Amino acid sequence: MxxxxxxxxxxxxxxxxxxxxxxxxxxxxxxxxxxxxxxxxxxxxxxxxxxxxxxxxxxxxxxxxxxxxxxxxxxxxxxxxxxxxxxxxxxxxxxxxxxxxxxxxxxxxxxxxxxxxxxxxxxxxxxxxxxxxxxxxxxxxxxxxxxxxxxxxxxxxxxxxxxxFEASNSQHQTLMSEFINAMASGDDAKLLSMLAEDAILYSDGGGKALAVIRPLYGASRILEFIKAVRRGLSPDSRIQIRQVNGEPAMLVVQGEEVSSCVHFAWNGDKLSNIYIMRNPDKLKGLLANG
CATH class of the missing domain: 1.20.140.160 (PhyR, sigma-like (SL) domain)
Incomplete structure (x- = not known):
């Protein structure tokens, strides 16, 4: 050979x-x-x-x-x-x-x-x-x-x-869909109930996109962040659920480009960690659908 x-x-x-x-x-x-x-x-x-x-x-x-x-x-x-x-x-x-x-x-x-x-x-x-x-x-x-x-x-x-790390993709996707629907409908009580008290949010903008430069700790602070993001979404933003890193992820698409890739980590039915990728250099490999 x-x-x-x-x-x-x-x-x-x-x-x-x-x-x-x-x-x-x-x-x-x-x-x-x-x-x-x-x-x-x-x-x-x-x-x-x-x-x-x-x-x-x-x-x-x-x-x-x-x-x-x-x-x-x-x-x-x-x-x-x-x-x-x-x-x-x-x-x-x-x-x-x-x-x-x-x-x-x-x-x-x-x-x-x-x-x-x-x-x-x-x-x-x-x-x-x-x-x-x-x-x-x-x-x-x-x-x-x-x-x-x-x-x-x-x-x-x-x-x-x-x-x-053992939740099945179907369980993961069901929980994530519930969370996204609560975000879209403004059901903040539902969002808070799904967040673990000690949840952590990480956001990576790499100095090239708007992002939180320190981790956010706690359900209440994360909820306030989500509400601010929801208010700031442009009318042409679209949400897509795709398989990324072997698990369902939420993509925020603006025009033809992916502006954010969000991963969720669950402990049972509680959201323990949120990872938001905003750095455009690290999003080049993700293409929007449709």
Whole structure:
């Protein structure tokens, strides 16, 4: 097989690793391009496992990228992952498809920002893609015992509770539709009843679009924000529900462009987190329907 055919066989998986590591579609594509160039320099006959080699290249490039990247430290307001429009993936079974989609959710991706580059690599490779400790240790160049410690540390840092990410898409969409209908009809009592008391709202404008530059805490403050947004919507604004990051998301469309992408995270039937993407640079991959 050629370099190109072997690479294309693994491309979907490689992009999945890079995106979960960086939270950026653009940066992931750059990493894959650099990996492809390095890959072309390798003698295929010298490799025991071409797939393992490719996964190692991409993982190490992603770690190096996160170590060098200072832009998030100087970012204006909260930094949120770039929304990823859903694409068909060739996964072996529905259960694995669900697992991988849950690991794309905005809530999960936002949590990953708490980790160091190596913690994030170990956690993503182990928890999301199911790599064994030996393979992970070779990729991150740590001992297997050290990788186990890093994985435990990452889980503790995230305080990971998988039940928070297990609501089905149909449940998620039903709750979101109720919330959107309450917003549209001005049913503020309904909105307040659906918001958890300790709910948090994050808004990412990147200094390029109007957004709240600090997280909003508490149901009452979030409700006031929603009321202000509702008053400020232009008459030509349209609401669309689309699958983004493996879950239903609300798109606000003005003209032919998506001006906002809103993700909701639920704890039971209560809305615990709202993530609003307003940065136009991160919305380029989302196209309005109709």
């Amino acid at each position: 050629t370099h190109e055919s072997l690479y294309e066989q693994q491309r979907s998986l490689l992009f999945g690793i890079a995106y979960r590591m960086t939270g950026s579609v653009m940066e992931s594509e750059d990493i894959l391009q650099e990996a492809f160039l390095k890959w072309h320099e390798v003698d295929l006959d010298s490799l025991e496992s071409p797939a393992a080699f490719l996964k190692t290249i991409v993982s190490r490039l992603a770690i190096d990228h996160l170590r060098r990247d200072k832009s998030r430290q100087d970012y204006i307001g909260p930094w949120l992952p770039e929304p990823l429009a859903d694409q068909e993936q060739e996964l072996p079974c529905p259960a694995e498809r669900t697992e991988l989609y849950q690991s794309l959710s905005m809530a999960f991706m936002h949590l990953l920002e708490k980790l160091t580059p190596v913690e994030r690599a170990v956690f993503v490779l182990r928890e999301v893609f199911g790599f064994d400790h030996l393979e992970v240790s070779r990729i991150v160049e740590k001992s297997t015992s050290n990788c186990r410690q890093i994985e435990r540390r990452a889980r503790q840092a995230l305080k990971l509770d998988r039940t928070r």
